Amino acid sequence: MKFLVCISNVPDTTTKITFTPDNKEFNKAGVQFVINPWDEYALTRAIELKEAQGGGTVTVLNVGEADTEPNIRKALAIGADDAIRVNAHPKDAFFVAQQIASIAKDGGYDVILMGKESIDYNGFQVHGMVGELLGVPTVAPAMKLDMSGNTATLEREIEGGKEIVEVNTPFVASCQQPMCEPRIPNMRGIMTARTKPLKVVEPTADAARTEVAAFALPPQKQGVKLIPAENAGELIKLLRNEAKVI
């Protein structure tokens, strides 16, 4: 079975977010980039399923410029077999979805996995766009994924519960915890990753439908009002009379 796992390159979760002086771009200076944490669930689960099936391939796909390659190599070190990088700045979700759909179509992948959303753009859109472009079902967000032959059983999170869904390959799923325990690379993986194939291709479509006009940081808090612990009940009065939230 052929798995395609889409990963994005995002600022580390501890990053303090700042922007360029014109507020048009994220300020990358001094920032450590990681594999999007949600995508790690997709990657590890694909590797686990491949291992359980005793064959098949896991291909990692990233839409990004050359500076994303260290994290693509990291995905190979975790256990993917090969990688494709679409050499382009990911303009928006539609732009990225078109690249993924084109590669998925040409490569004849059975299962296309990605994280629920990226922690930088938080769009939660690419899964559905890819599914619609390919005309295949999408399951989002998936908390569990098992395969039996060409049939997948997934648990999809819904507000207040979950649905058990069955789909046949090919399909797209966006993944989140508790799907698996994301793996970290071991030394052997890091050594073998250096020689695994990483193909760089040019984008097949150029269209985007949205554009960021400006970024902004949330307004600063006014400062905390402290209430002495022995007088804790006072807080409840303030919440009713001053903040008016209870």
Place this chain on the structure above:
Amino acid sequence: MSVLVVVECDGGEVKKSSLEVASYGSQVAQMLGTTATAVAVGEATEANLAKLGEQGITKVLHDAEPRLKDFVNGAYTKLIAAAAQKEDAKVIVLANSNIGASVGSRLSIRLQASIATNVVELPKTDGGSFTVKRGAFSGKAFADVKLDGDRKIIAVKKNSIEALHEAGKTAQVEAFSAQLTDADFADAPKQVVMQDQAGGILLPEADKVVSGGRGMKGPENWGLIEDLAKALGAATACSKPVSDVDWRPHHEHVGQTGITVSPNLYIACGISGAIQHLAGVNSSKVIVVINKDPEAPFFKAADYGIVGDVFDVLPKLTQAVKELN
């Protein structure tokens, strides 16, 4: 031309988040000099749909197909696309829910529309451009996003728009059929499992949340969190380390890689306030932090704070709420 609003219903009622979505849609319609039509998904009664008039909705399209009760991606997408065609909708507004994101992303391809999710304010339409403000960087920032093309889809974040209530206004409910076939229900769920709702309040819909961290010392102490939550009518939540060690279920994990919440009141008990946790809660209107460490970073993001032992403070707060009520 019109604005189409997708309202999610459950157990006959329109969800609170969809009342906000309807209010958003009717205000966009007013800006564009047109009217807002709703299309209902899930289980809805006609009486409750007619009440969407209070949120400024003129007309509601209702497909009585019983299999629309549960979320089915294929069927919902086709239904909404058919409604959008019928109404010649230029703007489609949905909730930024798992349903809204699943359907909205597919619709954007089918209808060749631009889309923005996680939207927190009404659009700005000066000079022919159409710009919405959305949350980005997991709650650490906002982005003004320009939507291109003559069709736009907007998914509105919960609790960021005040729902309108114009008492007495009713919407006209119109039977509508999207001619759904068995094939459209191919990805219907085999089973739907709802969480045990002990307190009765679902975290994603809650407007008050009481949350616990490692400072609670163990799952056996969660009664203190639950007591306060119950007295306040709040949902319970937890930090990532707590769900990682299985003190609490994963669906209560609030933070950058868990649920992002934006309630009116968020009370953090024994949570230090790591940047990843703050990302999940910092759009809450009022944040209260209870921690015995005065240096806990969470105090910097708080509106009210108590430096003290949670085991001491929580029962006092619960008592004070009961006395107030």
